[in-house]
Amino acid sequence: MRIERYDMIVIGAGPAGLSAAIEAAKCGIKPIVFDENARPGGQLFKQIHKFFGSKEHKAKMRGFNIGKELLEEAEKAGVKVVLGATVTGLFDGKEVTVRIGDTIKHVQGDSILVATGASENMVNFDGWTLPGVIGAGAAQTMMNLHHVKPGDRILMLGTGNVGLVVSYQLMQAGCEVVALVDAAPRVGGYGVHASKVARCGVPFYLSHTILRAEGDDHVTGVVIGEVGPGWKVIPGTEKHFDVDTICLAVGLSPMAQLLSMAGCQMNDTKGGYVPVIDEDGMTSIDGVFSAGDVTGIEEASSAMIEGRISGLAVAHYLGYIDDAEKQQRIEEQEKALDALRQGMFAPQNRGKKIEKTEEGIPVSENLLDKGYIADDEIARYPGVTHKKGIHPVIECTQNIPCNPCQDACKFGCISIGDNITSLPVVTEDSQCTGCGMCVASCSGQAIFLVEEDVEPGYGEVTMPYEFLPLPKKGDCGVALGRDGKVVCDAEVTKIRSAKAFDHTNLLTIKVPNDMLMKARFFKSQE
Amino acid sequence: MTDIQEVLNKIGPYEPAEDDHLLVCRCEEVTKGEIRKAVHEGMFTIEELRRYLRCGMGLCQGQTCGKLVKGIVARELGVAVTDVTPATSRAPMRPTEMEIAGNDGGEQA
Numbered sequence: 118m119r120i121e122r123y124d125m126i127v128i129g130a131g132p133a134g135l136s137a138a139i140e141a142a143k144c145g146i147k148p149i150v151f152d153e154n155a156r157p158g159g160q161l162f163k164q165i166h167k168f169f170g171s172k173e174h175k176a177k178m179r180g181f182n183i184g185k186e187l188l189e190e191a192e193k194a195g196v197k198v199v200l201g202a203t204v205t206g207l208f209d210g211k212e213v214t215v216r217i218g219d220t221i222k223h224v225q226g227d228s229i230l231v232a233t234g235a236s237e238n239m240v241n242f243d244g245w246t247l248p249g250v251i252g253a254g255a256a257q258t259m260m261n262l263h264h265v266k267p268g269d270r271i272l273m274l275g276t277g278n279v280g281l282v283v284s285y286q287l288m289q290a291g292c293e294v295v296a297l298v299d300a301a302p303r304v305g306g307y308g309v310h311a312s313k314v315a316r317c318g319v320p321f322y323l324s325h326t327i328l329r330a331e332g333d334d335h336v337t338g339v340v341i342g343e344v345g346p347g348w349k350v351i352p353g354t355e356k357h358f359d360v361d362t363i364c365l366a367v368g369l370s371p372m373a374q375l376l377s378m379a380g381c382q383m384n385d386t387k388g389g390y391v392p393v394i395d396e397d398g399m400t401s402i403d404g405v406f407s408a409g410d411v412t413g414i415e416e417a418s419s420a421m422i423e424g425r426i427s428g429l430a431v432a433h434y435l436g437y438i439d440d441a442e443k444q445q446r447i448e449e450q451e452k453a454l455d456a457l458r459q460g461m462f463a464p465q466n467r468g469k470k471i472e473k474t475e476e477g478i479p480v481s482e483n484l485l486d487k488g489y490i491a492d493d494e495i496a497r498y499p500g501v502t503h504k505k506g507i508h509p510v511i512e513c514t515q516n517i518p519c520n521p522c523q524d525a526c527k528f529g530c531i532s533i534g535d536n537i538t539s540l541p542v543v544t545e546d547s548q549c550t551g552c553g554m555c556v557a558s559c560s561g562q563a564i565f566l567v568e569e570d571v572e573p574g575y576g577e578v579t580m581p582y583e584f585l586p587l588p589k590k591g592d593c594g595v596a597l598g599r600d601g602k603v604v605c606d607a608e609v610t611k612i613r614s615a616k617a618f619d620h621t622n623l624l625t626i627k628v629p630n631d632m633l634m635k636a637r638f639f640k641s642q643e
Numbered sequence: 644m645t646d647i648q649e650v651l652n653k654i655g656p657y658e659p660a661e662d663d664h665l666l667v668c669r670c671e672e673v674t675k676g677e678i679r680k681a682v683h684e685g686m687f688t689i690e691e692l693r694r695y696l697r698c699g700m701g702l703c704q705g706q707t708c709g710k711l712v713k714g715i716v717a718r719e720l721g722v723a724v725t726d727v728t729p730a731t732s733r734a735p736m737r738p739t740e741m742e743i744a745g746n747d748g749g750e751q752a
Contacts, residue, residue: 245666
C-alpha cells in the first residue's frame with residue numbers, strides 16, 4: 118500500500134484550517150488541506166452580514182468577502198486544497214485515511230492540524246422530525262449558497278447571534294419571521310443584532326419554548342409556551358402560530374471525534390467534548406494541532422486568528438522558523454485574538470448577566486427581554502446626543518469588540534478610543550456633514566443620522582437599509598419604532614447606495630420633529 | 644468500578660413519563676422512553692447505550708442526537724452532563740460503504 122507523505126496535513130478548509138495552512142505555507146511548508154465539502158471556506162460563504170471587530174479582524178467586511186480573500190491568499194501562498202475529501206480516521210504515527218471518490222487513501226503527515234469545526238445542536242419536541250423543522254445552518258445554506266427560500270412563514274428558536282443573524286437574513290430573503298423564541302430569560306446574542314430584527318416588527322418570546330410542531334406530513338403550525346420554575350411550561354401560556362418552517366438555532370457542538378480517536382487527551386465541558394491544547398493549539402500528541410470551533414465554540418474571526426497561530430506553531434515545530442520568529446509573529450496574532458475576547462460577550466462572561474457597561478451605564482433591560490431599547494432608556498448612552506443640525510445617533514449600548522465607526526468618520530465625530538469594547542461617543546464640537554459613512558460602517562446597523570427642522574415641524578432620519586426592492590424617493594409609508602410598531606407616517610426623501618457602503622443602503626425619511634428619536638425603520642404602504 | 648446495583652438502587656425504578664414517545668435518535672428510531680428505561684437496566688455510558696439500543700449508530704453517527712442522549716442519561720442518573728462517559732470515536736468517521744471500506748488503500752484486489 119502506498120502512503121503519501123506531507124509536511125502538514127490540515128483537516129478542514131474553513132476559516133481556521135485555511136488560515137493555518139496560509140501561515141505555514143508562508144514559512145515554506147507545503148501543506149495539504151482536505152475538506153469533505155464541494156467548496157472551501159467552511160461557513161464563511163454563508164455569512165452575508167458584516168463582521169465585527171477592528172481593521173485587523175477585517176471588521177465591516179461581509180463574511181463571504183472575507184472567505185474570498187482567504188481563498189485568494191491561500192492560492193497565492195501555494196496551499197493545496199483537496200475538496201470532496203472526507204477524512205475518515207486519524208491514527209498513530211499521524212496517519213490519516215481520507216476518502217476521495219470511491220477510494221480510501223492513506224496519507225501521513227509530519228504534523229496534523231485538525232480544524233473540523235462544529236455541528237448544530239438539536240432540541241426535540243413533538244413533531245421535531247417533520248419536514249419543515251430545520252437548523253439555522255440549513256436555512257443559511259439554502260438561502261445564501263443555493264438561493265432557495267427555506268419557507269414563507271418561519272419561527273426561530275434561539276436568540277444567540279446565529280438565531281438573530283439568520284432571522285434577519287430570512288427576512289432579507291423575503292420570508293416572514295413570526296417570532297423569535299428562547300427558553301433563556303434573556304436575549305443571548307448582541308443587542309444590535311436583536312434590535313435590527315425587533316424594529317422590523319418581529320416579537321421576541323424569552324423564557325418560552327416550543328411545545329409541538331403541528332402538521333401531518335410537513336409543518337403547518339407551531340405551539341410555544343412560557344417556561345416556569347423547573348423548566349416546566351406554565352399551563353395556559355400556550356400560543357399558536359401558523360408557520361411552514363421552524364428554524365432551530367440552539368448552539369453548536371465541536372466535532373472533535375478525529376482527535377478523540379487519535380488518542381488526544383480530551384476534556385468534557387459544558388461547551389462540548391474538546392481536545393486539551395496548549396496556547397499554540399498543540400494537543401497532547403506531539404505534532405497534532407487543533408484550531409477553531411473544534412477546540413471550543415467561538416466565531417469565525419477568532420477561528421482565523423487561532424488558525425494563524427497554529428500555522429506558525431506548526432512551522433516552528435517542523436523547524437521552518439526559529440524561537441524568536443515564532444515568538445514575534447505569534448505575539449501579534451495573540452494581541453488581535455485577545456482584543457476579540459473582550460467585552461460583555463467574552464468567553465469568560467458566557468451565561469453571566471451583566472448589569473452595567475464598562476462605563477457604568479445600566480444595560481437596557483428591555484433589550485435583553487424584548488430585543489429593543491425602550492424610548493426612555495436610549496438617552497443614557499454616549500452615542501446618543503441631541504443637536505440642532507444633522508448628527509449621528511449611535512444606538513450601541515453593549516461593550517462588544519468593534520470599532521469601524523470610529524475610522525469611518527473623517528471628521529472626528531465618533532470616538533471609541535484605544536479600548537475596542539468602549540461604547541462609541543459622539544464628540545460635542547465636531548461637524549457632521551451627513552455623509553453617512555458611519556451608518557454604513559456599523560456592522561450592527563445601530564447608527565442613524567438625525568436632523569431636526571429640515572422644513573417647519575419636520576426633520577429627517579437616515580437609517581441603514583438592507584432589503585430589496587429599495588424604496589424610492591417620494592414613497593409614502595409608515596415609520597416603525599424600535600419595537601417595530603408604527604409611530605407615524607413617513608415619506609422617503611433620499612435613498613443612497615454607494616460602493617463604499619458595501620450594499621448597506623442609506624434610507625432617509627421625513628417625519629415630524631418629535632418622532633426623530635423614535636422612528637427607526639420604514640415600511641412602504643402598498 | 645461502578646457498582647451497577649448500587650446506582651440502580653439509588654436512582655430507583657423507571658417511571659413512565661409523558662414525553663417517553665419522543666423520537667430522540669431519528670436515524671435508528673430510538674425514543675426517549677427506551678433510553679430512560681435502558682438506564683434503569685444498567686446502561687450508564689453512551690457506549691453501552693449505543694450497543695444496546697443503537698442510538699447514535701445510524702447515518703449521522705450521533706451528530707444530531709448525541710448531546711440529547713447524554714442529557715437524558717445525565718438527568719436519569721442525577722449527574723452532570725459532563726460526568727456521563729462519552730462514546731468512543733472510531734473510524735470510519737463518516738458513513739462509508741463496505742465496498743469502499745474494503746478497498747482500503749485504493750488498490751483493486
